[in-house]
Amino acid sequence: MIKNLINKIKEFDSSADVEKRSNKLFGFAALYNTPNEVIEAAASVAGKGYQKFDAYSPYPLHGMDSAMGLGKTKVGYFAFTFGITGTFLALLMIGWMNGIDFQNIIGGKPFFSLPPSIPITFEVTVLLTGISATLGMLIIFNKLPKINSPLNDTDFMKNVTSDKYGIVINADDELFDENDTKNLLLSTGAYSIDNIYYRESNLTTKTPIFEKKFIMAIILTAIATAVISYFTLNWVLYDTQPFDWMWLQKRIDSQSESNFFPNKFGMREPVNGTVARGFMPYEYKGMPDSMVKLLSNPLPISKKVLERGQDRFNIFCSPCHGYQGDGEGRLRGQFPKPPTLHSEKVRNWTDGNIYHVITNGQNVMPSYAEQVSRDDRWAIIHYIRSLQRSHNASDSDLPK
Amino acid sequence: MSFDSTYTKELPLVENNPTLRQIDDAILLPTQIKPLKGWWIALGLSATALLIGAVALGLTFYYGIGMWGNNQPVGWAFGIVNFVFWIGIGHAGTLISAILLLFRQKWRTGIARFAEAMTIFAVMTAGIFPVIHTGRPWLAGYLIPLPNQNGVWVNFLSPLLWDVFAVSTYFTISFLFWSIGLIPDIALMRDRATTKIKKTIYSVLSLGWTNSNRNWSNYERAYLILAGISTPLVLSVHSIVSFDFAVSVLPGWHTTIFPPYFVAGAIFSGFGMVSTVLIVVRKAFGLQHIITMNHLDTMNKILLATSTMVGYSYMMEFFIAWYSGNPFEMFAFANRVLGPYNWAWSIMVSCNVLIPQLFWFKKIRRSIPVTLVIVLLVNVGMWFERFVIIVISLHRDFLPSSWGIFYPTITDLSLLLGSFGFFFTFLLLFLKTFPLVSISEVKGVTEGAQPTIHLHPHSNGYPKEKA
Numbered sequence: 001m002i003k004n005l006i007n008k009i010k011e012f013d014s015s016a017d018v019e020k021r022s023n024k025l026f027g028f029a030a031l032y033n034t035p036n037e038v039i040e041a042a043a044s045v046a047g048k049g050y051q052k053f054d055a056y057s058p059y060p061l062h063g064m065d066s067a068m069g070l071g072k073t074k075v076g077y078f079a080f081t082f083g084i085t086g087t088f089l090a091l092l093m094i095g096w097m098n099g100i101d102f103q104n105i106i107g108g109k110p111f112f113s114l115p116p117s118i119p120i121t122f123e124v125t126v127l128l129t130g131i132s133a134t135l136g137m138l139i140i141f142n143k144l145p146k147i148n149s150p151l152n153d154t155d156f157m158k159n160v161t162s163d164k165y166g167i168v169i170n171a172d173d174e175l176f177d178e179n180d181t182k183n184l185l186l187s188t189g190a191y192s193i194d195n196i197y198y199r200e201s202n203l204t205t206k207t208p209i210f211e212k213k214f215i216m217a218i219i220l221t222a223i224a225t226a227v228i229s230y231f232t233l234n235w236v237l238y239d240t241q242p243f244d245w246m247w248l249q250k251r252i253d254s255q256s257e258s259n260f261f262p263n264k265f266g267m268r269e270p271v272n273g274t275v276a277r278g279f280m281p282y283e284y285k286g287m288p289d290s291m292v293k294l295l296s297n298p299l300p301i302s303k304k305v306l307e308r309g310q311d312r313f314n315i316f317c318s319p320c321h322g323y324q325g326d327g328e329g330r331l332r333g334q335f336p337k338p339p340t341l342h343s344e345k346v347r348n349w350t351d352g353n354i355y356h357v358i359t360n361g362q363n364v365m366p367s368y369a370e371q372v373s374r375d376d377r378w379a380i381i382h383y384i385r386s387l388q389r390s391h392n393a394s395d396s397d398l399p400k
Numbered sequence: 401m402s403f404d405s406t407y408t409k410e411l412p413l414v415e416n417n418p419t420l421r422q423i424d425d426a427i428l429l430p431t432q433i434k435p436l437k438g439w440w441i442a443l444g445l446s447a448t449a450l451l452i453g454a455v456a457l458g459l460t461f462y463y464g465i466g467m468w469g470n471n472q473p474v475g476w477a478f479g480i481v482n483f484v485f486w487i488g489i490g491h492a493g494t495l496i497s498a499i500l501l502l503f504r505q506k507w508r509t510g511i512a513r514f515a516e517a518m519t520i521f522a523v524m525t526a527g528i529f530p531v532i533h534t535g536r537p538w539l540a541g542y543l544i545p546l547p548n549q550n551g552v553w554v555n556f557l558s559p560l561l562w563d564v565f566a567v568s569t570y571f572t573i574s575f576l577f578w579s580i581g582l583i584p585d586i587a588l589m590r591d592r593a594t595t596k597i598k599k600t601i602y603s604v605l606s607l608g609w610t611n612s613n614r615n616w617s618n619y620e621r622a623y624l625i626l627a628g629i630s631t632p633l634v635l636s637v638h639s640i641v642s643f644d645f646a647v648s649v650l651p652g653w654h655t656t657i658f659p660p661y662f663v664a665g666a667i668f669s670g671f672g673m674v675s676t677v678l679i680v681v682r683k684a685f686g687l688q689h690i691i692t693m694n695h696l697d698t699m700n701k702i703l704l705a706t707s708t709m710v711g712y713s714y715m716m717e718f719f720i721a722w723y724s725g726n727p728f729e730m731f732a733f734a735n736r737v738l739g740p741y742n743w744a745w746s747i748m749v750s751c752n753v754l755i756p757q758l759f760w761f762k763k764i765r766r767s768i769p770v771t772l773v774i775v776l777l778v779n780v781g782m783w784f785e786r787f788v789i790i791v792i793s794l795h796r797d798f799l800p801s802s803w804g805i806f807y808p809t810i811t812d813l814s815l816l817l818g819s820f821g822f823f824f825t826f827l828l829l830f831l832k833t834f835p836l837v838s839i840s841e842v843k844g845v846t847e848g849a850q851p852t853i854h855l856h857p858h859s860n861g862y863p864k865e866k867a
Contacts, residue, residue, distance in 0.1 A: 035848075035849065035850060035851040036851045036852060036853055038851075039851045039853055039855055040853070040855065042613075042855075043855040043856065043857050043858055044857075044858065046857035047857040047858040054612040054613055054614050055612070055613040056610065056611045056612055056613065057611060057613065057616070058420060058584075058588070058611060058839075058840060058843050059584075059840040059841065059843045059844035059849065060613075060616040060617070060619070060620050060840075060844060061613070061616075061850065061851055062850050062851065063851055063853070063854050063855070064613045064616075064617075064851075065613070065617050066854065066855070066856055067854075067855045067856065067857070068613060068614075068857070069856065069857040070613075070614065070617060073617050073618045073621045075618050075621040075622050075625065076621060076625060079622070079625050083629075093545065094556045097545060097553035097554070097556065098553060098555070098556045098557070101553060102551070102552055102553040104555060106555060106557050109557060116556065116557045117556060119559075119562040119565070119566065119636065119640050119643070120556060120561070120562055120565045122632070122636060123562075123565040123566050123569040123633075123636070124565070124569075126569055126573060126629045126630075126632070126633045126636075127569045127572060127573070129625065129629050130569075130572065130573040130576055130577075130625075130626055130629055130630075131572070131576065133622045133625040133626060133629075134576040134579075134580055134622060134626065136622070137580070137618045137619060137621070137622035138580070138607065141618040142614075142615045142618055142619070144607040144608055144609065144615075145604075145607035145608050146607070146608040147603050147604065147607070147608040148608070149608050149610060151610050152590075152603070152608060152610065157591055157610065157611075158591040158592075160611050161584075161587050161588040161590075161591045161611055162420060162421055162424055162588060162591070162592075163419065163420035163421045163424075168612075237538070241462065242461055242462050242463075242464070242536075243538055246536075
């Protein structure tokens with residue numbers, strides 16, 4: 001297939017590659033030998049009142065603008081507008097990103113201040129000025145790209161890009177007249193005058209980028225690229241060395257084997273008697289009630305504490321004891337039903353007694369010391385007290 | 401009929417007075433013939449260097465930057481030295497194309513295109529280093545302030561971020577400058593193309609440029625605007641690179657002279673590299689009449705001037721270290737001259753300040769072999785300047801207990817070699833692909849190229865005004 005393609009291209013080379021021209025006249029193209037001649041010619045063509053004409057030279061000619069009667073180019077205003085926009089956009093970006101949206105304390109400096117913002121503001125200004133000057137000049141002011149201009153592919157163009165100077169008067173100028181215009185060009189000293197005709201493609205083909213097929217192809221390519229790159233990148237960036245986000249490292253993970261220590265444990269055991277901060281062991285662990293010196297509840301009663309207690313109670317206690325503490329839990333029938341917390345016995349217990357039961361366990365109830373922190377246990381006790389009071393309320397408890 | 405009769409006689413910018421078509425032929429010759437044998441040899445060498453660098457880079461990616469020699473206390477070493485070195489090389493191109501354009505230095509036309517191309521390739525080379533220095537370059541996208549799922553933004557107080565903006569802006573603007581300069585020349589190549597493939601490629605690249613005066617007039621204005629903004633840009637880029645150091649508190653880095661000192665050094669090293677390559681290229685492609693002896697002479701004068709500025713900066717650093725009364729500053733500079741790296745300091749001073757002083761003599765300025773030796777030494781000296789600034793300042797800072805010595809690894813050296821390979825491979829491909837001198841600009845400065853009359857639109861006769 002590639003061989004065929006190469007052969008085709010080779011055949012193309014030998015054939016005449018100049019596109020067929022229509023009969024519609026684009027304009028007259030006159031050639032001159034020296035810069036002075038073309039300046040004079042341009043001045044007299046402009047003087048006659050022609051508007052749609054242009055001068056051509058291999059390099060910019062000084063003084064041609066005034067000879068053609070052209071005003072000053074507006075590229076500067078265009079670039080200036082974008083440059084100023086860049087200045088403000090950059091300041092806005094820095095001010096919003098570091099000053100408002102993501103306030104990061106760096107050496108106690110203000111979140112936004114002007115001096116350290118100047119370098120980036122300057123760079124963005126320059127960037128936008130440069131890009132707008134270039135693209136504006138090419139696309140907006142010079143109407144490029146325009147590869148199939150009628151002038152391209154002509155002998156005239158081959159001369160003016162190399163060493164000759166030219167003037168083209170367009171056929172759609174109001175003053176254009178085949179004889180008069182040709183005579184004018186001859187009188188200015190042109191050594192050759194060509195008739196330039198439109199290409200057939202200039203007259204027939206619509207802008208190809210609006211064709212349905214082209215747009216569909218673009219959309220399909222976009223979708224295919226997105227899908228392929230999504231899966232490829234996922235595969236590359238998450239599964240492949242070295243793009244594994246540092247998941248794989250030369251270190252011993254917890255629970256893994258180590259040959260360094262005789263017992264082959266990757267993890268180290270703490271020294272005997274080590275106590276983690278905030279995890280002082282319970283003094284009366286496993287002791288019967290009679291040996292316990294009962295503690296009193298260190299937490300004050302407040303709405304916050306009660307809500308915390310309710311939250312923990314509903315999570316850890318309610319499955320067996322029920323939301324009301326009456327023993328009607330969600331596990332009844334599958335697990336021995338605990339006695340109600342509203343009995344005379346429990347109501348007469350001190351807080352320390354309940355704490356001992358939660359921490360140590362009682363009968364079939366296991367210890368909850370591992371699951372519920374000490375402060376949470378005391379908060380649960382406050383909540384149990386409020387449950388007890390609500391179930392045995394007297395008239396004096398009613399709000400006045 | 402020429403300007404020369406009314407003004408001081410200037411040396412011709414293009415020698416032997418060729419016709420415009422002869423200029424086309426001479427400059428486009430390398431793009432139209434089969435590559436010379438020397439070109440293949442050069443490409444082979446640079447591609448080999450590039451390949452060595454690519455292997456080193458692959459190892460760095462896979463195993464991480466532990467492959468490099470930098471470690472505490474020298475956390476920045478070859479990676480950043482190479483970055484600053486190549487960014488500096490890039491400064492000559494924009495200086496020639498922008499600042500000299502604003503000063504109406506017409507001799508720039510002969511070397512501007514080539515120097516701009518060097519700028520682009522040098523900035524590309526430089527850009528590799530900070531990115532791979534991060535260790536995980538595929539995450540470099542976080543350098544750009546884009547919305548991300550972590551809800552964080554970049555830190556605009558950091559000079560390292562200014563660097564990102566400065567270098568990427570510099571590359572973009574240099575690239576635009578270079579590409580719009582190429583458009584008219586590519587139009588010429590399109591019209592000289594002999595095969596359909598070439599013609600299609602050049603037609604697309606030239607965007608259908610027609611050399612029309614209405615287009616030229618917008619084009620020249622845009623070119624002037626680019627020159628106008630590139631001038632402060634080129635000064636800002638190396639200033640910002642120097643902020644990477646100057647904003648820190650390390651003795652030897654924390655000085656206010658850094659921005660101008662770095663800019664002077666950058667222009668110096670850039671001209672050094674342009675001269676080195678230009679001397680070879682003008683000979684190899686037979687362009688001695690377009691890139692003339694006068695060009696080399698003028699460039700040597702600029703080298704002399706910037707070398708002297710750099711020498712002044714060296715002295716001023718020492719003076720300020722003493723004048724500050726800060727014992728750490730004084731030690732940092734004494735350590736440069738007397739410490740374990742004093743050989744690097746000696747290379748720097750002799751290559752950058754002492755040897756270029758030979759350019760005071762006209763005979764040496766206009767002798768190609770001597771110039772070639774000196775500019776090669778300038779390249780070496782400027783690489784060592786960055787080594788001195790970065791490594792010597794880091795290896796002995798405040799606490800003697802954390803002093804250390806830096807040893808480059810084979811990976812470090814391969815990456816340095818690879819950076820040269822990268823740069824020269826691109827440069828060689830450019831030499832073969834595009835005209836290495838701006839044809840339309842050179843044509844505009846040949847004798848008799850510009851009109852001698854100044855006219856306005858008129859209908860009767862030809863009232864001529866003398867320009």
